[in-house]
Amino acid sequence: MTGMEIGLFSVLLILILIYSGMHVPVALGLVSFVSVWYLRDGLEAPVYLLTIAASSGLENYIYGVIPLFVLMGLLVSRCELGRDIYEVFNYLLRHVKGGLGVATVAANTAFASITGVSIASASVFTRVSVPEMLRFGYKPRFAVGVVAGSSVLGMLIPPSVILIIYAIITELSVADMFKAAVIPGLILAVAYVIAIVSMAVFFPNYIGGQDAKSQAFANSQKALSIAQIFTKVAPFVTLIVLVLGGIYGGLFTPTEAGAVGAMGALIISLIKRKLSRSVLWEVLSETGHIVASILLLIVAATMYSRMLAISGLPAELGAWIANADMSLASILTIYVIILIIMGTILDTTSIILIMVPLFLPAMAPYDINFIWFGIITVFGAEIGLLTPPLGISCYVIKTTLDDDSISLYDIFAGAFPFAIIILLVLILLIVFPEISLVLL
Protein backbone atom coordinates (compact mmCIF):
# COMPACT_ATOMS: atom_id res chain seq x y z
CA MET A 1 0.00 0.00 0.00
CA THR A 2 1.15 3.54 -0.66
CA GLY A 3 1.35 6.07 2.15
CA MET A 4 -1.76 7.80 0.92
CA GLU A 5 -3.74 4.57 0.94
CA ILE A 6 -2.64 3.85 4.50
CA GLY A 7 -3.63 7.37 5.50
CA LEU A 8 -7.04 7.03 3.90
CA PHE A 9 -7.57 3.59 5.40
CA SER A 10 -6.61 4.93 8.85
CA VAL A 11 -9.07 7.82 8.64
CA LEU A 12 -11.88 5.43 7.64
CA LEU A 13 -10.96 2.97 10.39
CA ILE A 14 -10.91 5.78 12.96
CA LEU A 15 -14.39 6.93 11.87
CA ILE A 16 -15.80 3.38 11.99
CA LEU A 17 -14.32 2.71 15.45
CA ILE A 18 -15.60 6.03 16.78
CA TYR A 19 -19.06 5.44 15.33
CA SER A 20 -19.29 2.01 16.91
CA GLY A 21 -18.44 3.46 20.31
CA MET A 22 -14.67 3.42 20.88
CA HIS A 23 -13.39 6.37 22.94
CA VAL A 24 -12.46 9.11 20.46
CA PRO A 25 -8.94 9.79 21.80
CA VAL A 26 -8.14 6.06 21.93
CA ALA A 27 -9.33 5.53 18.34
CA LEU A 28 -7.39 8.57 17.07
CA GLY A 29 -4.24 7.82 19.03
CA LEU A 30 -4.01 4.07 18.68
CA VAL A 31 -4.84 3.85 14.97
CA SER A 32 -2.36 6.66 14.24
CA PHE A 33 0.28 4.88 16.35
CA VAL A 34 -0.14 1.64 14.38
CA SER A 35 -0.17 3.45 11.00
CA VAL A 36 3.06 5.30 11.75
CA TRP A 37 4.55 2.00 12.92
CA TYR A 38 3.60 0.48 9.56
CA LEU A 39 4.60 3.52 7.48
CA ARG A 40 8.01 3.85 9.14
CA ASP A 41 8.46 0.10 9.52
CA GLY A 42 9.54 0.28 13.15
CA LEU A 43 8.40 1.21 16.64
CA GLU A 44 10.88 4.02 17.15
CA ALA A 45 8.99 6.73 15.21
CA PRO A 46 5.50 6.17 16.68
CA VAL A 47 6.82 5.92 20.25
CA TYR A 48 8.82 9.12 19.77
CA LEU A 49 5.84 11.02 18.32
CA LEU A 50 3.48 9.84 21.05
CA THR A 51 5.95 10.78 23.78
CA ILE A 52 6.34 14.26 22.33
CA ALA A 53 2.57 14.67 22.05
CA ALA A 54 1.86 13.46 25.59
CA SER A 55 4.65 15.13 27.54
CA SER A 56 6.65 18.02 26.12
CA GLY A 57 3.87 18.81 23.64
CA LEU A 58 1.56 19.62 26.54
CA GLU A 59 4.15 21.89 28.16
CA ASN A 60 2.85 24.92 26.40
CA TYR A 61 1.72 28.05 28.20
CA ILE A 62 -1.34 28.42 25.97
CA TYR A 63 -2.84 25.12 27.17
CA GLY A 64 -3.27 26.72 30.60
CA VAL A 65 -6.07 28.77 29.09
CA ILE A 66 -8.36 25.72 28.86
CA PRO A 67 -8.66 24.72 32.55
CA LEU A 68 -8.98 28.36 33.59
CA PHE A 69 -11.81 29.22 31.18
CA VAL A 70 -13.61 25.96 31.95
CA LEU A 71 -13.35 26.74 35.67
CA MET A 72 -14.68 30.25 35.11
CA GLY A 73 -17.59 28.90 33.05
CA LEU A 74 -18.57 26.31 35.62
CA LEU A 75 -18.36 28.84 38.46
CA VAL A 76 -20.64 31.38 36.77
CA SER A 77 -23.09 28.58 35.94
CA ARG A 78 -23.39 27.86 39.65
CA CYS A 79 -24.15 31.37 40.84
CA GLU A 80 -27.46 32.01 39.08
CA LEU A 81 -26.07 34.75 36.88
CA GLY A 82 -28.04 33.19 34.01
CA ARG A 83 -31.30 33.63 35.92
CA ASP A 84 -30.43 37.22 36.83
CA ILE A 85 -29.69 38.36 33.30
CA TYR A 86 -32.76 36.52 32.01
CA GLU A 87 -34.99 38.37 34.49
CA VAL A 88 -33.53 41.69 33.38
CA PHE A 89 -34.11 40.99 29.69
CA ASN A 90 -37.59 39.66 30.41
CA TYR A 91 -38.45 42.89 32.10
CA LEU A 92 -36.93 45.10 29.42
CA LEU A 93 -38.53 43.12 26.56
CA ARG A 94 -41.95 42.59 28.15
CA HIS A 95 -43.77 44.52 25.41
CA VAL A 96 -41.97 42.84 22.50
CA LYS A 97 -43.77 40.13 20.53
CA GLY A 98 -42.33 36.75 21.57
CA GLY A 99 -40.49 38.67 24.31
CA LEU A 100 -39.63 35.65 26.46
CA GLY A 101 -38.02 33.95 23.46
CA VAL A 102 -36.08 37.07 22.55
CA ALA A 103 -35.02 37.44 26.19
CA THR A 104 -33.67 33.87 26.12
CA VAL A 105 -31.51 34.71 23.10
CA ALA A 106 -30.35 38.00 24.63
CA ALA A 107 -29.56 36.41 27.99
CA ASN A 108 -27.67 33.58 26.26
CA THR A 109 -25.63 36.12 24.30
CA ALA A 110 -24.69 37.95 27.50
CA PHE A 111 -23.99 34.64 29.28
CA ALA A 112 -21.86 33.47 26.34
CA SER A 113 -19.59 36.46 26.78
CA ILE A 114 -18.65 35.25 30.27
CA THR A 115 -18.53 31.48 29.63
CA GLY A 116 -16.74 29.35 27.10
CA VAL A 117 -18.68 26.09 27.17
CA SER A 118 -22.03 25.76 25.38
CA ILE A 119 -23.07 22.73 27.41
CA ALA A 120 -23.09 25.07 30.42
CA SER A 121 -25.47 27.46 28.61
CA ALA A 122 -27.83 24.65 27.57
CA SER A 123 -28.27 23.30 31.09
CA VAL A 124 -28.47 26.72 32.78
CA PHE A 125 -31.17 28.06 30.46
CA THR A 126 -33.16 24.84 30.44
CA ARG A 127 -33.61 25.37 34.16
CA VAL A 128 -34.13 29.14 33.97
CA SER A 129 -36.10 30.01 30.87
CA VAL A 130 -38.05 26.88 29.83
CA PRO A 131 -40.28 26.88 32.97
CA GLU A 132 -40.80 30.62 32.59
CA MET A 133 -41.91 30.32 28.95
CA LEU A 134 -44.23 27.42 29.77
CA ARG A 135 -45.73 29.44 32.62
CA PHE A 136 -46.63 32.21 30.18
CA GLY A 137 -48.32 29.80 27.78
CA TYR A 138 -45.51 29.28 25.25
CA LYS A 139 -45.54 25.93 23.42
CA PRO A 140 -43.06 23.41 24.91
CA ARG A 141 -41.55 22.64 21.50
CA PHE A 142 -40.76 26.30 20.85
CA ALA A 143 -39.45 26.85 24.39
CA VAL A 144 -36.89 24.02 24.24
CA GLY A 145 -36.03 24.92 20.63
CA VAL A 146 -35.03 28.47 21.58
CA VAL A 147 -32.85 27.18 24.41
CA ALA A 148 -31.16 24.60 22.15
CA GLY A 149 -30.64 27.12 19.36
CA SER A 150 -29.24 29.86 21.54
CA SER A 151 -26.99 27.51 23.51
CA VAL A 152 -24.61 27.32 20.53
CA LEU A 153 -23.94 31.03 21.05
CA GLY A 154 -21.89 29.91 24.05
CA MET A 155 -19.26 28.47 21.74
CA LEU A 156 -19.32 31.26 19.17
CA ILE A 157 -19.11 34.35 21.34
CA PRO A 158 -15.75 34.78 23.06
CA PRO A 159 -14.40 33.57 25.38
CA SER A 160 -14.90 30.16 23.88
CA VAL A 161 -13.03 26.93 24.54
CA ILE A 162 -13.70 25.67 21.03
CA LEU A 163 -12.12 28.77 19.44
CA ILE A 164 -9.14 28.25 21.75
CA ILE A 165 -8.79 24.64 20.58
CA TYR A 166 -8.86 25.68 16.92
CA ALA A 167 -6.27 28.38 17.61
CA ILE A 168 -4.01 25.89 19.39
CA ILE A 169 -4.01 23.22 16.69
CA THR A 170 -3.54 25.72 13.87
CA GLU A 171 -1.01 27.82 15.82
CA LEU A 172 -3.05 30.97 15.34
CA SER A 173 -3.53 33.65 17.98
CA VAL A 174 -6.31 33.02 20.49
CA ALA A 175 -6.99 36.76 20.71
CA ASP A 176 -7.46 36.95 16.91
CA MET A 177 -9.84 33.98 16.87
CA PHE A 178 -11.89 35.62 19.64
CA LYS A 179 -12.00 38.89 17.71
CA ALA A 180 -13.05 37.21 14.47
CA ALA A 181 -15.95 35.40 16.17
CA VAL A 182 -17.58 38.49 17.72
CA ILE A 183 -19.49 39.83 14.72
CA PRO A 184 -20.55 36.38 13.34
CA GLY A 185 -21.81 35.45 16.82
CA LEU A 186 -23.79 38.68 17.15
CA ILE A 187 -25.22 38.28 13.63
CA LEU A 188 -26.47 34.83 14.60
CA ALA A 189 -28.08 36.23 17.75
CA VAL A 190 -29.77 39.01 15.76
CA ALA A 191 -30.95 36.48 13.16
CA TYR A 192 -32.52 34.41 15.96
CA VAL A 193 -34.27 37.50 17.33
CA ILE A 194 -35.65 38.45 13.89
CA ALA A 195 -36.87 34.87 13.39
CA ILE A 196 -38.57 34.74 16.80
CA VAL A 197 -40.33 38.07 16.39
CA SER A 198 -41.48 37.11 12.87
CA MET A 199 -42.78 33.78 14.15
CA ALA A 200 -44.65 35.61 16.91
CA VAL A 201 -46.23 37.93 14.37
CA PHE A 202 -46.98 35.48 11.56
CA PHE A 203 -47.33 32.10 13.33
CA PRO A 204 -48.47 33.01 16.86
CA ASN A 205 -49.85 29.50 17.35
CA TYR A 206 -46.44 27.91 16.77
CA ILE A 207 -44.91 29.94 19.58
CA GLY A 208 -47.92 30.20 21.86
CA GLY A 209 -48.39 32.73 24.64
CA GLN A 210 -49.30 35.57 22.29
CA ASP A 211 -52.99 35.90 23.22
CA ALA A 212 -54.50 38.67 25.33
CA LYS A 213 -54.70 36.51 28.45
CA SER A 214 -50.98 35.77 28.48
CA GLN A 215 -50.21 39.40 27.76
CA ALA A 216 -52.30 40.54 30.70
CA PHE A 217 -50.59 37.97 32.88
CA ALA A 218 -47.20 39.27 31.70
CA ASN A 219 -48.16 42.85 32.49
CA SER A 220 -49.18 41.91 36.01
CA GLN A 221 -45.58 40.85 36.84
CA LYS A 222 -43.83 43.14 39.26
CA ALA A 223 -41.39 45.67 37.89
CA LEU A 224 -37.63 45.68 38.52
CA SER A 225 -36.13 48.81 40.03
CA ILE A 226 -33.05 50.43 38.58
CA ALA A 227 -31.04 49.24 41.59
CA GLN A 228 -32.17 45.66 41.04
CA ILE A 229 -31.24 45.80 37.38
CA PHE A 230 -27.87 47.23 38.31
CA THR A 231 -27.02 44.45 40.79
CA LYS A 232 -28.05 41.82 38.27
CA VAL A 233 -26.04 43.30 35.41
CA ALA A 234 -22.93 44.42 37.32
CA PRO A 235 -21.29 40.97 37.54
CA PHE A 236 -21.53 40.60 33.75
CA VAL A 237 -20.00 43.96 33.05
CA THR A 238 -17.21 43.28 35.56
CA LEU A 239 -16.29 39.91 34.08
CA ILE A 240 -16.47 41.10 30.46
CA VAL A 241 -14.29 44.12 31.22
CA LEU A 242 -11.80 41.99 33.17
CA VAL A 243 -11.47 39.19 30.62
CA LEU A 244 -12.04 40.65 27.16
CA GLY A 245 -10.98 44.14 28.18
CA GLY A 246 -7.85 42.65 29.73
CA ILE A 247 -6.91 40.73 26.59
CA TYR A 248 -7.57 43.53 24.10
CA GLY A 249 -6.28 46.28 26.38
CA GLY A 250 -2.99 44.39 26.24
CA LEU A 251 -2.98 43.94 30.03
CA PHE A 252 -3.17 40.13 30.08
CA THR A 253 -2.30 37.16 27.95
CA PRO A 254 -5.36 34.98 27.23
CA THR A 255 -4.11 32.49 29.85
CA GLU A 256 -3.88 35.24 32.47
CA ALA A 257 -7.30 36.52 31.43
CA GLY A 258 -8.63 33.02 32.14
CA ALA A 259 -7.08 33.09 35.62
CA VAL A 260 -8.45 36.57 36.34
CA GLY A 261 -11.89 35.57 35.02
CA ALA A 262 -11.96 32.43 37.16
CA MET A 263 -10.93 34.47 40.20
CA GLY A 264 -13.60 37.06 39.42
CA ALA A 265 -16.24 34.35 39.08
CA LEU A 266 -15.06 32.85 42.37
CA ILE A 267 -15.38 36.20 44.16
CA ILE A 268 -18.84 36.83 42.65
CA SER A 269 -20.09 33.44 43.77
CA LEU A 270 -18.69 34.10 47.27
CA ILE A 271 -20.50 37.46 47.40
CA LYS A 272 -23.70 35.81 46.22
CA ARG A 273 -23.19 33.09 48.85
CA LYS A 274 -23.50 30.34 46.26
CA LEU A 275 -20.23 28.68 47.11
CA SER A 276 -19.85 26.17 49.92
CA ARG A 277 -16.65 24.19 50.25
CA SER A 278 -18.33 21.12 48.79
CA VAL A 279 -19.69 23.04 45.78
CA LEU A 280 -16.24 24.50 45.11
CA TRP A 281 -14.71 21.01 45.27
CA GLU A 282 -17.40 19.67 42.92
CA VAL A 283 -16.78 22.50 40.43
CA LEU A 284 -13.01 21.97 40.54
CA SER A 285 -13.35 18.22 40.09
CA GLU A 286 -15.77 18.70 37.18
CA THR A 287 -13.28 21.14 35.66
CA GLY A 288 -10.62 18.45 35.96
CA HIS A 289 -12.70 15.85 34.17
CA ILE A 290 -13.57 18.19 31.30
CA VAL A 291 -9.99 19.41 30.95
CA ALA A 292 -8.51 15.91 31.09
CA SER A 293 -10.83 14.72 28.33
CA ILE A 294 -10.23 17.79 26.11
CA LEU A 295 -6.46 17.72 26.48
CA LEU A 296 -6.24 13.96 25.95
CA LEU A 297 -8.18 14.54 22.73
CA ILE A 298 -5.62 17.17 21.74
CA VAL A 299 -2.74 14.76 22.52
CA ALA A 300 -4.34 12.06 20.36
CA ALA A 301 -5.12 14.57 17.60
CA THR A 302 -1.49 15.73 17.56
CA MET A 303 -0.45 12.12 16.99
CA TYR A 304 -3.11 11.84 14.28
CA SER A 305 -2.02 14.95 12.41
CA ARG A 306 1.63 13.74 12.46
CA MET A 307 0.42 10.43 11.04
CA LEU A 308 -1.48 12.26 8.30
CA ALA A 309 1.57 14.35 7.45
CA ILE A 310 3.76 11.23 7.21
CA SER A 311 1.20 9.43 5.04
CA GLY A 312 1.02 12.41 2.68
CA LEU A 313 -2.77 12.19 2.54
CA PRO A 314 -3.52 15.92 3.03
CA ALA A 315 -1.04 16.87 0.28
CA GLU A 316 -2.57 14.26 -2.06
CA LEU A 317 -6.01 15.55 -1.20
CA GLY A 318 -4.84 19.09 -2.03
CA ALA A 319 -3.38 17.94 -5.34
CA TRP A 320 -6.57 16.08 -6.16
CA ILE A 321 -8.67 19.15 -5.38
CA ALA A 322 -6.38 21.32 -7.54
CA ASN A 323 -6.60 18.80 -10.42
CA ALA A 324 -10.35 18.56 -10.21
CA ASP A 325 -10.30 22.29 -10.85
CA MET A 326 -12.98 22.94 -8.27
CA SER A 327 -13.95 26.42 -7.23
CA LEU A 328 -13.40 27.49 -3.63
CA ALA A 329 -17.18 27.67 -3.21
CA SER A 330 -17.72 24.05 -4.17
CA ILE A 331 -14.88 22.82 -1.93
CA LEU A 332 -16.32 24.73 1.01
CA THR A 333 -19.79 23.36 0.25
CA ILE A 334 -18.46 19.79 0.40
CA TYR A 335 -16.50 20.64 3.55
CA VAL A 336 -19.55 22.07 5.32
CA ILE A 337 -21.69 19.06 4.32
CA ILE A 338 -19.07 16.72 5.79
CA LEU A 339 -18.97 18.83 8.99
CA ILE A 340 -22.76 18.63 9.32
CA ILE A 341 -22.83 14.87 8.77
CA MET A 342 -20.04 14.37 11.33
CA GLY A 343 -21.90 16.67 13.70
CA THR A 344 -24.75 14.18 13.80
CA ILE A 345 -22.56 11.61 15.57
CA LEU A 346 -19.69 13.54 17.17
CA ASP A 347 -19.02 16.45 19.51
CA THR A 348 -17.63 19.73 18.14
CA THR A 349 -14.13 19.32 19.59
CA SER A 350 -13.64 15.87 18.05
CA ILE A 351 -14.93 17.03 14.66
CA ILE A 352 -12.52 19.95 14.58
CA LEU A 353 -9.57 17.82 15.68
CA ILE A 354 -10.31 15.20 12.98
CA MET A 355 -11.19 17.51 10.09
CA VAL A 356 -8.85 20.47 10.39
CA PRO A 357 -5.52 18.57 10.11
CA LEU A 358 -6.91 16.81 7.04
CA PHE A 359 -8.32 19.84 5.24
CA LEU A 360 -6.12 22.75 6.30
CA PRO A 361 -3.08 21.68 4.19
CA ALA A 362 -5.39 20.89 1.28
CA MET A 363 -6.79 24.42 1.38
CA ALA A 364 -3.35 26.03 1.09
CA PRO A 365 -3.46 26.52 -2.74
CA TYR A 366 -6.57 28.68 -2.36
CA ASP A 367 -4.69 31.22 -0.28
CA ILE A 368 -7.54 31.64 2.19
CA ASN A 369 -7.44 33.22 5.61
CA PHE A 370 -7.23 30.43 8.20
CA ILE A 371 -8.96 32.50 10.86
CA TRP A 372 -11.98 32.83 8.57
CA PHE A 373 -11.71 29.10 7.82
CA GLY A 374 -11.81 28.47 11.58
CA ILE A 375 -15.00 30.48 12.03
CA ILE A 376 -16.63 28.52 9.19
CA THR A 377 -15.46 25.23 10.72
CA VAL A 378 -16.86 26.09 14.16
CA PHE A 379 -20.20 27.23 12.71
CA GLY A 380 -20.49 24.11 10.54
CA ALA A 381 -19.63 21.78 13.40
CA GLU A 382 -22.11 23.55 15.69
CA ILE A 383 -25.08 22.72 13.47
CA GLY A 384 -24.66 19.09 14.47
CA LEU A 385 -25.28 20.02 18.12
CA LEU A 386 -28.92 20.55 17.17
CA THR A 387 -29.54 17.65 14.78
CA PRO A 388 -30.49 14.01 15.44
CA PRO A 389 -29.37 11.36 16.17
CA LEU A 390 -26.76 12.78 18.56
CA GLY A 391 -27.32 16.52 18.91
CA ILE A 392 -25.47 17.00 22.18
CA SER A 393 -27.20 20.26 23.17
CA CYS A 394 -30.59 18.57 22.75
CA TYR A 395 -29.50 15.65 24.95
CA VAL A 396 -28.28 18.02 27.65
CA ILE A 397 -31.64 19.80 27.58
CA LYS A 398 -33.51 16.48 27.79
CA THR A 399 -31.46 15.33 30.80
CA THR A 400 -31.71 18.68 32.57
CA LEU A 401 -35.42 19.06 31.86
CA ASP A 402 -36.68 16.10 33.87
CA ASP A 403 -40.15 16.46 32.29
CA ASP A 404 -41.45 13.40 30.46
CA SER A 405 -44.15 15.34 28.60
CA ILE A 406 -41.44 16.93 26.42
CA SER A 407 -39.80 14.22 24.30
CA LEU A 408 -36.38 14.25 22.67
CA TYR A 409 -38.26 14.41 19.36
CA ASP A 410 -39.93 17.67 20.49
CA ILE A 411 -36.52 19.14 21.28
CA PHE A 412 -35.04 18.18 17.91
CA ALA A 413 -38.16 19.46 16.12
CA GLY A 414 -38.09 22.71 18.08
CA ALA A 415 -34.37 23.19 17.41
CA PHE A 416 -34.70 22.53 13.68
CA PRO A 417 -35.63 26.12 12.62
CA PHE A 418 -32.62 27.34 14.58
CA ALA A 419 -30.30 24.85 12.88
CA ILE A 420 -31.52 26.22 9.54
CA ILE A 421 -30.77 29.77 10.73
CA ILE A 422 -27.20 28.77 11.67
CA LEU A 423 -26.79 27.31 8.19
CA LEU A 424 -28.06 30.53 6.56
CA VAL A 425 -25.70 32.66 8.64
CA LEU A 426 -22.87 30.26 7.76
CA ILE A 427 -23.57 30.77 4.04
CA LEU A 428 -23.49 34.53 4.64
CA LEU A 429 -20.10 34.19 6.36
CA ILE A 430 -18.71 32.09 3.49
CA VAL A 431 -19.89 34.58 0.87
CA PHE A 432 -18.60 37.60 2.81
CA PRO A 433 -15.30 36.74 4.55
CA GLU A 434 -14.98 40.42 5.58
CA ILE A 435 -17.66 39.89 8.24
CA SER A 436 -15.26 37.68 10.20
CA LEU A 437 -12.11 39.60 9.36
CA VAL A 438 -13.12 43.23 9.74
CA LEU A 439 -12.15 43.49 13.42
CA LEU A 440 -8.68 41.97 12.94
Next chain:
Amino acid sequence: MTSGSNKGVLTQGFAAWVSGLNGVGTLWIFLIMLLMNVDILMRFLFSAPIDGVTEIVELSIAGIVFLQLGDAVRAGRLTRSDGLYNKIVASRPRLGHILGSFYALCGAVFFIAILFGAVPTLIEAYERNYYAGNEGIFTFPIWPIRLILCVSCVTVVGVFLMGVCRYLSALRAGEQINVKGTA
Protein backbone atom coordinates in the same frame (compact mmCIF):
# COMPACT_ATOMS: atom_id res chain seq x y z
CA MET B 1 -17.35 -6.37 42.25
CA THR B 2 -18.45 -8.20 45.36
CA SER B 3 -16.88 -11.61 44.86
CA GLY B 4 -14.27 -12.24 47.56
CA SER B 5 -13.31 -9.81 50.29
CA ASN B 6 -9.65 -9.67 49.17
CA LYS B 7 -10.63 -8.45 45.76
CA GLY B 8 -13.03 -5.99 47.39
CA VAL B 9 -10.26 -4.43 49.48
CA LEU B 10 -8.01 -4.24 46.45
CA THR B 11 -10.59 -2.51 44.26
CA GLN B 12 -11.53 -0.16 47.07
CA GLY B 13 -7.91 0.73 47.66
CA PHE B 14 -7.42 1.33 43.95
CA ALA B 15 -10.57 3.47 43.79
CA ALA B 16 -9.25 5.57 46.68
CA TRP B 17 -5.89 5.93 44.90
CA VAL B 18 -7.58 7.07 41.66
CA SER B 19 -9.72 9.66 43.40
CA GLY B 20 -6.72 10.74 45.47
CA LEU B 21 -4.76 11.52 42.30
CA ASN B 22 -7.81 13.39 41.01
CA GLY B 23 -7.88 15.40 44.25
CA VAL B 24 -4.25 16.43 43.87
CA GLY B 25 -4.90 17.53 40.26
CA THR B 26 -7.99 19.42 41.35
CA LEU B 27 -6.12 21.29 44.07
CA TRP B 28 -3.33 22.00 41.60
CA ILE B 29 -5.68 23.82 39.17
CA PHE B 30 -6.88 25.99 42.04
CA LEU B 31 -3.35 26.84 43.16
CA ILE B 32 -2.31 27.74 39.60
CA MET B 33 -5.26 30.12 39.39
CA LEU B 34 -4.28 31.75 42.70
CA LEU B 35 -0.62 31.95 41.71
CA MET B 36 -1.40 33.68 38.41
CA ASN B 37 -3.66 36.19 40.13
CA VAL B 38 -1.05 36.99 42.77
CA ASP B 39 1.51 37.39 39.98
CA ILE B 40 -0.76 39.83 38.12
CA LEU B 41 -1.49 41.83 41.30
CA MET B 42 2.20 42.03 42.15
CA ARG B 43 2.91 43.19 38.61
CA PHE B 44 0.32 45.97 38.61
CA LEU B 45 0.58 47.12 42.22
CA PHE B 46 4.30 46.80 42.88
CA SER B 47 5.75 46.24 39.38
CA ALA B 48 7.26 43.08 40.85
CA PRO B 49 6.04 39.99 39.02
CA ILE B 50 6.84 36.58 40.44
CA ASP B 51 9.68 34.78 38.68
CA GLY B 52 8.92 31.57 36.86
CA VAL B 53 5.12 31.69 36.79
CA THR B 54 5.07 31.00 33.04
CA GLU B 55 7.34 27.97 33.49
CA ILE B 56 5.27 26.66 36.39
CA VAL B 57 2.06 26.94 34.36
CA GLU B 58 3.68 25.20 31.39
CA LEU B 59 4.94 22.29 33.47
CA SER B 60 1.70 22.01 35.41
CA ILE B 61 -0.57 21.26 32.46
CA ALA B 62 0.69 17.74 31.79
CA GLY B 63 0.72 17.02 35.53
CA ILE B 64 -2.86 18.19 36.05
CA VAL B 65 -4.20 16.39 32.99
CA PHE B 66 -2.60 13.04 33.73
CA LEU B 67 -3.44 13.12 37.45
CA GLN B 68 -7.12 13.53 36.59
CA LEU B 69 -7.30 11.15 33.66
CA GLY B 70 -7.78 8.03 35.77
CA ASP B 71 -10.82 9.46 37.50
CA ALA B 72 -12.17 10.88 34.21
CA VAL B 73 -11.92 7.43 32.60
CA ARG B 74 -13.51 5.80 35.65
CA ALA B 75 -16.40 8.28 35.56
CA GLY B 76 -16.95 7.58 31.85
CA ARG B 77 -15.94 11.12 30.87
CA LEU B 78 -13.69 10.29 27.92
CA THR B 79 -15.32 11.54 24.72
CA ARG B 80 -17.19 8.81 22.88
CA SER B 81 -20.11 8.58 20.50
CA ASP B 82 -22.39 6.13 22.24
CA GLY B 83 -25.57 6.24 20.12
CA LEU B 84 -24.96 3.08 18.09
CA TYR B 85 -23.15 1.37 20.95
CA ASN B 86 -26.10 1.81 23.34
CA LYS B 87 -28.40 0.29 20.74
CA ILE B 88 -26.12 -2.72 20.37
CA VAL B 89 -25.97 -3.20 24.14
CA ALA B 90 -29.76 -3.00 24.37
CA SER B 91 -30.53 -5.39 21.51
CA ARG B 92 -27.56 -7.77 21.65
CA PRO B 93 -25.99 -7.51 25.13
CA ARG B 94 -23.40 -10.23 24.50
CA LEU B 95 -22.00 -8.47 21.42
CA GLY B 96 -22.16 -5.19 23.33
CA HIS B 97 -20.07 -6.56 26.22
CA ILE B 98 -17.52 -8.06 23.84
CA LEU B 99 -17.20 -4.68 22.08
CA GLY B 100 -17.06 -2.88 25.42
CA SER B 101 -14.26 -5.07 26.73
CA PHE B 102 -12.38 -4.74 23.43
CA TYR B 103 -12.57 -0.93 23.57
CA ALA B 104 -11.45 -0.85 27.21
CA LEU B 105 -8.55 -3.13 26.25
CA CYS B 106 -7.60 -0.75 23.41
CA GLY B 107 -7.60 2.06 25.95
CA ALA B 108 -5.18 0.10 28.13
CA VAL B 109 -2.92 -0.62 25.13
CA PHE B 110 -2.88 3.08 24.15
CA PHE B 111 -1.70 4.11 27.62
CA ILE B 112 0.88 1.31 27.67
CA ALA B 113 2.20 2.83 24.42
CA ILE B 114 2.40 6.26 26.09
CA LEU B 115 4.14 4.66 29.09
CA PHE B 116 6.60 2.92 26.79
CA GLY B 117 7.91 6.30 25.64
CA ALA B 118 7.46 8.13 28.94
CA VAL B 119 9.63 5.88 31.13
CA PRO B 120 12.88 6.57 29.20
CA THR B 121 12.19 10.33 29.33
CA LEU B 122 11.73 10.07 33.10
CA ILE B 123 15.07 8.27 33.48
CA GLU B 124 16.78 10.74 31.18
CA ALA B 125 15.31 13.79 32.94
CA TYR B 126 16.40 12.38 36.32
CA GLU B 127 19.91 11.29 35.34
CA ARG B 128 20.79 14.43 33.40
CA ASN B 129 19.00 16.69 35.87
CA TYR B 130 16.91 18.56 33.29
CA TYR B 131 15.27 21.71 34.56
CA ALA B 132 12.93 24.41 33.31
CA GLY B 133 13.36 28.16 33.71
CA ASN B 134 16.44 30.39 33.63
CA GLU B 135 19.51 29.53 35.64
CA GLY B 136 20.09 31.91 38.52
CA ILE B 137 16.55 33.30 38.45
CA PHE B 138 14.22 30.40 38.77
CA THR B 139 14.74 26.73 38.02
CA PHE B 140 12.54 23.74 38.51
CA PRO B 141 13.47 20.09 37.92
CA ILE B 142 11.48 18.30 35.22
CA TRP B 143 11.68 14.74 36.53
CA PRO B 144 8.79 15.04 39.06
CA ILE B 145 6.39 15.90 36.21
CA ARG B 146 7.67 12.91 34.21
CA LEU B 147 7.21 10.72 37.29
CA ILE B 148 3.61 11.91 37.67
CA LEU B 149 3.03 11.14 34.01
CA CYS B 150 4.35 7.57 34.37
CA VAL B 151 2.50 6.83 37.61
CA SER B 152 -0.73 8.25 36.16
CA CYS B 153 -0.36 6.19 32.98
CA VAL B 154 -0.03 3.01 35.05
CA THR B 155 -3.16 4.08 36.94
CA VAL B 156 -5.13 4.72 33.76
CA VAL B 157 -4.07 1.31 32.40
CA GLY B 158 -5.38 -0.17 35.65
CA VAL B 159 -8.71 1.64 35.33
CA PHE B 160 -9.14 0.40 31.75
CA LEU B 161 -8.22 -3.17 32.73
CA MET B 162 -10.80 -3.07 35.51
CA GLY B 163 -13.28 -2.03 32.84
CA VAL B 164 -12.28 -5.08 30.78
CA CYS B 165 -12.87 -7.34 33.81
CA ARG B 166 -16.24 -5.78 34.49
CA TYR B 167 -17.44 -6.30 30.90
CA LEU B 168 -16.16 -9.87 30.86
CA SER B 169 -17.83 -10.79 34.15
CA ALA B 170 -21.06 -9.21 32.92
CA LEU B 171 -20.69 -11.27 29.76
CA ARG B 172 -20.27 -14.46 31.80
CA ALA B 173 -23.17 -13.63 34.12
CA GLY B 174 -25.27 -12.59 31.12
CA GLU B 175 -26.41 -9.37 32.74
CA GLN B 176 -26.94 -5.83 31.48
CA ILE B 177 -24.52 -3.15 32.58
CA ASN B 178 -24.85 0.53 32.15
CA VAL B 179 -22.31 2.15 29.81
CA LYS B 180 -22.10 5.33 31.83
CA GLY B 181 -19.57 5.15 34.58
CA THR B 182 -17.53 2.33 33.13
CA ALA B 183 -14.31 2.53 31.25
